[in-house]
Amino acid sequence: MSAWIHMIEDDQADESLLNVLKLARTPHGTVDNVMRVHSLRPNTMRGHLSLYRAALHDDANTLPAWLQETISSYVSILNDCSYSLANHWANARHLINDEKRAEKIEKALHRRAPEAIFDGVELALLNYAEKLTLYPGDMEYTDIKMLRNSGLDDGQILEANQIICYFNYVNRTLNGLGVSTEGDVIGYYKDNNNPSDA
Numbered sequence: 001m002s003a004w005i006h007m008i009e010d011d012q013a014d015e016s017l018l019n020v021l022k023l024a025r026t027p028h029g030t031v032d033n034v035m036r037v038h039s040l041r042p043n044t045m046r047g048h049l050s051l052y053r054a055a056l057h058d059d060a061n062t063l064p065a066w067l068q069e070t071i072s073s074y075v076s077i078l079n080d081c082s083y084s085l086a087n088h089w090a091n092a093r094h095l096i097n098d099e100k101r102a103e104k105i106e107k108a109l110h111r112r113a114p115e116a117i118f119d120g121v122e123l124a125l126l127n128y129a130e131k132l133t134l135y136p137g138d139m140e141y142t143d144i145k146m147l148r149n150s151g152l153d154d155g156q157i158l159e160a161n162q163i164i165c166y167f168n169y170v171n172r173t174l175n176g177l178g179v180s181t182e183g184d185v186i187g188y189y190k191d192n193n194n195p196s197d198a
Helices: 015-024 042-056 065-078 082-096 099-110 120-134 141-150 154-177
Strands: none
Touching (some): 015 042, 042 065, 042 154, 065 154, 082 099, 082 154, 141 154
């Protein structure tokens, strides 16, 4: 079972759902369970897809893609969301493009000790991600001031905020509906060791 609720397959979908499924297709040609779990309410799939692409795959983003995926992975670790972590850590590892460094980063994130490998802007963003994820009611103006002092401009702060907020939303969607990676192609990027990936 790939979710605790019913998901409609392509061959059972009406025209309205098929139109949204077409938008949700990955570069692999599939629809991941994270999107298909919305199949009973295509409008929320459309909204989710729009938010995801705006937060994480928009050409206007200026934070490095590896860092966006690392922040995504850290939020998913904090929320114990294995689905998002599997996908977005695969992306981060691919973009880091250095297996030894990626392994050190992964271990530090799982220990909730990003300071063991990061400093400056990267550490400031990961600390902000942790506080916003675990203690949203404790956020203060000084949290933004610290990000500015690390060298980030307000657009980059907003960018990071939206990535963090998106993953808190999607982690809860996935965990709350029991969505698994069963049948999905893990990660966005082609894996040279796995010719089935596209």
